Amino acid sequence: MTVLVFLDPVHPAGRLADASSPTILATDQGVTRGDGIFESLLAINGVPRKVQAHLDRLAGSALTMDLGIPAAEVWLAAITTALTAYAGGSAAEGQAVVKLIATRGPEGGNTPTAWVQVSAVSLALAKQRDAGLSVILLERGYDSDIAARAPWLLLGAKTLSYAVNMAALRHAHSQGADDVIFTSGDQLVLEGPTSSVLLAHISDDSGVPVKRLITPHLDTGILPGTTQGALFAAAKEAGWELGYGPVTPADLLDADAVWLISSLRLLAPVNTIDGVEIGTAANRAQLSAELSALLATTL
CATH class of the missing domain: 3.20.10.10 (D-amino Acid Aminotransferase, subunit A, domain 2)
Known part of the structure; x- marks a missing residue:
């Protein structure tokens, strides 16, 4: 199971999207050029770990890239929405991967694309x-x-x-x-x-x-x-x-x-x-x- 939550000004807590359907424009520069940043963190029993350290590093990467990204509190709200959806509204158990991703957005625009993805931890790890x-x-x-x-x-x-x-x-x-x-x-x-x-x-x-x-x-x-x-x-x-x-x-x-x-x-x-x-x-x-x-x- 994979959960996607897009950071959207119209939805303060984030916008849930269907992970099985197309959700990113083909012209997005994260797709066409790899022009973006990300963080991967661990959630245990529904609680994201070292989240502030990851948000700080995300902000540092954005500064290096000259990339505008949403504020930390917006990411935190979307993380909560994503983890709640991943658990199906019940108390989550076990471990999950939480990815924070931001791209420069579609070519010709100036609006970054940002989302949170939650999925299972690989057994290989x-x-x-x-x-x-x-x-x-x-x-x-x-x-x-x-x-x-x-x-x-x-x-x-x-x-x-x-x-x-x-x-x-x-x-x-x-x-x-x-x-x-x-x-x-x-x-x-x-x-x-x-x-x-x-x-x-x-x-x-x-x-x-x-x-x-x-x-x-x-x-x-x-x-x-x-x-x-x-x-x-x-x-x-x-x-x-x-x-x-x-x-x-x-x-x-x-x-x-x-x-x-x-x-x-x-x-x-x-x-x-x-x-x-x-x-x-x-x-x-x-x-x-x-x-x-x-x-x-x-x-």
Whole structure:
């Protein structure tokens, strides 16, 4: 079941649309050019999680794109309408995907198209949390400082132009892998096609026990991860040391555990990178359980 609710000034709480019927004009620039932005967030038992963080990131993407979008309270009203319709008017149970989408609208106009979509969470994502991932490294094709030199590339904005990301995943699957970690031309770790990258150390170079989480820094043009940010806040309270890049492929291979983390997949352990095992199965399982429990406190 998929529910669509369009943000419409005539309908303050949003306008329900039939997801099985055409609803977007063929001339909409989100369709013809991928000119738009989106966010995907998790709803649990009918309650959207980290919604303000996603609305803030949506607003940041809109600013980068010079795209006018509805105000946060309009999105919140439409989210409520969509989740209520998805539950059939009863108390919702389980998890759902909530997507917030805005395009530049039909060509020749100046009115954005915006809607909320609610659908079921893919069973494959839950499987990845449990079984872990085999990952390959792929170069994204630019150096880590390109975001500052070429803001028109829209790095750090969550745009609808995901063709490259999906092509990277198809390539990984053709190589027998589950997912991808992108690297820059100057060999820094960036992010996954639909996730942030996180690594952990439980001892330093001399063998002294530590609890340290590291993620690549944002000035490489990667998307700021809402789930990674929530986990870092919870981990800091639990006594973990936190760090932000630069991260190299060698750092990933040297880690005790590596994860791809996102709002829908949550925390998925990386078993291998380019065929090389990361840490040990025991460490990956123990650390994944500990951090998943911390992440659950933020949901």
